[in-house]
Amino acid sequence: MAFAFPLSAAEKAGGEENTFNPKETIFEHLLDGYGWELPFSHEHRIPLPVIVRDYKGDWNVFMSHRLDHGQAYNGFYIAQEGPNKGKVEGVDDAGNRYRPLDLSITKNVLALIIAALVCAWCVFSVAHWYKKRRFKAPKKGVGAIEFLIEFVYTGVIKSTLGDKAPRFAPYLLTIFFFILLMNLLGLIVIFPGGANLTGNIAVTMVLALCTFIIVNVRGTKEYWKEIFWPDVPLWLKFPLPIMPLIEVFGIFTKPAALMVRLFANMMGGHMIILSLISLIFIFSALGAVVVGFTTVISVLFSLFMLMIDTLVSFIQAYVFTMLSTLFIALAQVEGHHEGKVEKVEK
Amino acid sequence: MELFTPEFGLVFWMFVVFIILFAILAKYAWPYIIRSLDERAELIDKGVEYAQEAKAQLDNAQADAKALLVEAQKQQMEILHEAAQMKNHIIEEARQAASVEAKKVMDAAAVSIEQARKESELQFRREVSEFALQIAEKMMRKQLSDDKTQVEMIDKLLNEIENKN
Known part of the structure; x- marks a missing residue:
């Protein structure tokens, strides 16, 4: 249940792959990211450490490549829509999406x-x-x-x-x-x-x-x-x-x-x-x-x-x-x- | 819009990185750089000032040397003049002293000569009077006694002779 959402979001993004969306591209470059794009490759990014504290107060440290392509790790994933779009989100015990305290070494x-x-x-x-x-x-x-x-x-x-x-x-x-x-x-x-x-x-x-x-x-x-x-x-x-x-x-x-x-x-x-x-x-x-x-x-x-x-x-x-x-x-x-x-x- | 909402994580890291950078630079780099900049500016200012002064001094040096030479010549002349004066003075003094001494010697000699002359005169007179007495005695022993008036007369005669001399 928790992982259903990010996966469906990834599918949606995959379907639109061929049409160029200038607004999305521009904002992706203007905004922060969890990995650093390598030149000439949109797929490969330099993984950077993600440091988040979940709702229980525990710190989670892992590399950002585990979140690539809509993957989830330790219950954390990158939101594809909503108010936290593009940021790490988590799901608590009650099934609510929440934004953890995020001190990641981002780009x-x-x-x-x-x-x-x-x-x-x-x-x-x-x-x-x-x-x-x-x-x-x-x-x-x-x-x-x-x-x-x-x-x-x-x-x-x-x-x-x-x-x-x-x-x-x-x-x-x-x-x-x-x-x-x-x-x-x-x-x-x-x-x-x-x-x-x-x-x-x-x-x-x-x-x-x-x-x-x-x-x-x-x-x-x-x-x-x-x-x-x-x-x-x-x-x-x-x-x-x-x-x-x-x-x-x-x-x-x-x-x-x-x-x-x-x-x-x-x-x-x-x-x-x-x-x-x-x-x-x-x-x-x-x-x-x-x-x-x-x-x-x-x-x-x-x-x-x-x-x-x-x-x-x-x-x-x-x-x-x-x-x-x-x-x-x-x-x-x-x-x-x-x-x-x-x-x-x- | 996410473009205008600051992300807490980035604010946190920015704060940390900036404070660390500021602390390190403010402690180890900036004061040293600022001091060096100021010192170098001061050094350059001083250098220019020094060069200007040196040039001015060089320009004055020749005039100074000339003035010094003139002064030295003047002093030399003065010293020579003084020496000549002193020489004349010394000679003059010596001459005076010598003449005074000579005069003293001459005076003493004259006095002694006069004395000797007087003494010899007295002697001579005594002897002459004795001789005269003896002669007169011998001549008049027979005719004259030892008359006092006779002696006085002879003495008077002798005085006359002496005055004639």
């Missing part, structure tokens, strides 16, 4: 770890250079990374935060390089890349949350005073706290804007490229000439879009860092003067 989590390792390697290569060759100018790759560090550190962090720059620079530089590498790795189509990381709202949410925490935990007294008792005519804040309400709202809109901006930009880029490639398969029914023509156009357009996305990868990492710096700087106000800038900015 996105592995891509995250790879991005973090690459990021650490990049940064430590610069640190290592300084340790070894002190004041010699770095060459080649190290020089490029150092240029980015210098660009962000002196161009954004130091010019905005001034004396407080060294205190916040580690966080800001880390998010810049981490976002940049996640963006760029997402553009590489095959294995170590290809995961739509920064186009996933969970990832951008955590990043925005970190900025939110740093802004508000390290905010000065003046910053909180500006929020709850701003420098406006009395009737705007008492008895009805109109301005304080707007200011408090602003605390949450700022990181929310950060989250949505990065997410929408990167997701949009991936979606456009996938749509352009899908065009080839949509037009495949119309004959060889049309397909040939569409292929050339689509490939040219997606190449163009990839180039733009490379630029966007950098711009979005830069913008995220710049706005985080700005929000931190606005929460570091000391006098009355800067308090006004805060309002203008909104």
Whole structure:
């Protein structure tokens, strides 16, 4: 009874195999997965560990290939429809489907770890250079990374935060390089890349949350005073706290804007490229000439879009860092003067 | 829509990975890199400043050397002049001292000569008076007694002779 559903779902999917469904394909690439597709093969995936806790509180760890093609393992299967479509589901004793606590190393989590390792390697290569060759100018790759560090550190962090720059620079530089590498790795189509990381709202949410925490935990007294008792005519804040309400709202809109901006930009880029490639398969029914023509156009357009996305990868990492710096700087106000800038900015 | 609902597992792992990455980089890499960047910028600034100063010093060095040479020549002249003055002074002093000494010796000699002359004169006079007395005695022994008036007269005569001399 428990396994009847996934099997029937697999049959349904098998029946539709020959007709191309662009929406499904695009979303499959945009969303997370339990395995990592190998290039040129839709069937073979790199198995990744699935870590789930069932309703009894027991942890189950197994490789994702046991769930391929609608198989079930230990009572867990990948839902083919319903609210948990594409996610691991289980069936409890009463026969109800439920979503277990899922801490699987999915495609996105592995891509995250790879991005973090690459990021650490990049940064430590610069640190290592300084340790070894002190004041010699770095060459080649190290020089490029150092240029980015210098660009962000002196161009954004130091010019905005001034004396407080060294205190916040580690966080800001880390998010810049981490976002940049996640963006760029997402553009590489095959294995170590290809995961739509920064186009996933969970990832951008955590990043925005970190900025939110740093802004508000390290905010000065003046910053909180500006929020709850701003420098406006009395009737705007008492008895009805109109301005304080707007200011408090602003605390949450700022990181929310950060989250949505990065997410929408990167997701949009991936979606456009996938749509352009899908065009080839949509037009495949119309004959060889049309397909040939569409292929050339689509490939040219997606190449163009990839180039733009490379630029966007950098711009979005830069913008995220710049706005985080700005929000931190606005929460570091000391006098009355800067308090006004805060309002203008909104 | 699943695109807009954050998945808990991914949020959890993202948080873990990001915190670990941040902790490692913030502890072992960023402070070192930032310090090195700042230090290198400072070093370059200092280097440029030093080079500019060095160039300015080089430009001034020739003028300095010239001024030094002029100063040295001036000092040399002064020293020579002083030496010459000192020499003249010493010679002058020695000369003065010598002349004073010589004068003293001459004076002493003159005094002793005068004394000797006076003594000899006195001697001579005594002897002459004795001789004269003897002569007069011999001459007048017969005619004259040892008259006091006679002796006085002879003495008076002798004084006259002496004054004539």
